[in-house]
Amino acid sequence: MARGLNRVFLIGTLTASPELRYTPGGLATLELSLAGQDLLVDGAGGEREVSWYHRVRLLGRQAEMWAEALGKGQLVFVEGRLEYRQWEREGEKRSELRIRGDFIDPLDGRGRETLEDNRGQPRLRHALNQVILMGNLTRDPDLRYTPQGTAVARLGLAVNERLRGAGGAEEEKTHFVEVQAWRDLAEWAGELRKGEGLLVIGRLVNDSWMSSSGERRFQTRVEALRLERPTRGPAQAGGSRPQDAPRAHAVQTGGVDIEEGLEDFPPEEDLPF
Structure with missing residues (x-):
């Protein structure tokens, strides 16, 4: 089993002042709503800005x-x-993937450009939105092709x-994350x-x-920019090395239907570079 790695890094602006609440057991909770825009660059040097909104939960003394x-x-x-x-x-299983904040630090916003969306919420240009995960595949990848190939x-x-x-006492918890990759990286x-380790x-x-x-x-997932296959000692030295994996030059820009069993794909103009 691959060593577990689970880190999220965000830099963005707060869309509203956070509200402190307490659970029935007395635990303090603070939910932050962050907004930003990622600058996506393709292999030919083309650029596109993509907005994002994420909620981060702080607990206890930090909250x-x-x-x-x-x-x-x-x-x-x-x-x-x-x-x-x-x-x-109501007899139906539900699940969610949320961000638990471990560390937060206010930053100096001087010299940083902030836009305002149609709801009057500030959104940082050239923000940071990075996820690093290492785990094992829960199923064989589902590789498909859009009508445009x-x-x-x-x-x-x-x-x-x-x-x-x-x-x-030490406890083990498993987090299940959906990941999506495009083009050469997808292939x-x-x-x-199933069962293989993946970074x-x-x-x-x-x-x-x-x-x-x-x-x-709604579903929160990770759009892969880079995938690596960990090796587990000399026995696998002849297998696929990390450098064998192609590097993705672009990512999906969001808004894709992901209902299980969905056969339709987004139109070509909605795909990344």
């Missing part, structure tokens, strides 16, 4: 410490990790994390198999779609 210090428009750096949560509602692969990644429980990923470097995106019952659903 109380930053509740009064942060306000709308503040530029902040966040280091954290992805947390997978699953529950059942563009390769897209969907992968499920299980990332293991060791935590200290309330009593000090390379399509040769992987993923990418950006966090949110998708939404309408379910068959007419309910809007």
Whole structure:
């Protein structure tokens, strides 16, 4: 099993002043809403700016410490990790992937350009949105092609994390993350198999779609910019080396339907470079 690695790095502006709340058990929680724009560059030097909005949850002392210090428009750096949560509602299983903040630091916004969206929310240009994960594939990759011939692969990644429980005992938790890759990177990923270890470097995106019952659903996933296959000692020295993996020059720009079993793909103009 690949060593678990689960890190998220964000630099963006707060779209609103955060609100401090407490759970019934007395745990302080603070939810930050960050916004930014990524500058995506293709292999030919073309550029495109893509906006993003993410929520980060702080707990405990950090939540109380930053509740009064942060306000709308503040530029902040966040280091954290992805947390997978699953529950059942009305007999139907639901799940979500959220960002748990481990460290936050306000930044000096002088010289940084901030835009305003149509809801009056500030959004940082040239923001930071990076995810680094290492885990194992939960299934064989699903490699398909758009009607225009563009390769897209969907992968499920299980990332293991060791935590200290309330009593000090060590516990293991598994986070399940959906990953998507495009073009050459997708075709390379399509040769992987369930159970193999994988290092993923990418950006966090949110998708939404309408379910068959007419309910809007959401999913947070990682758009892969780079994939590497870890080796596990001399026995695999003759296998695929990390440098064998192609480097992605572009990423999906968001808004793709991801409902399970969906056969349609986004039109060519909605694809990345």
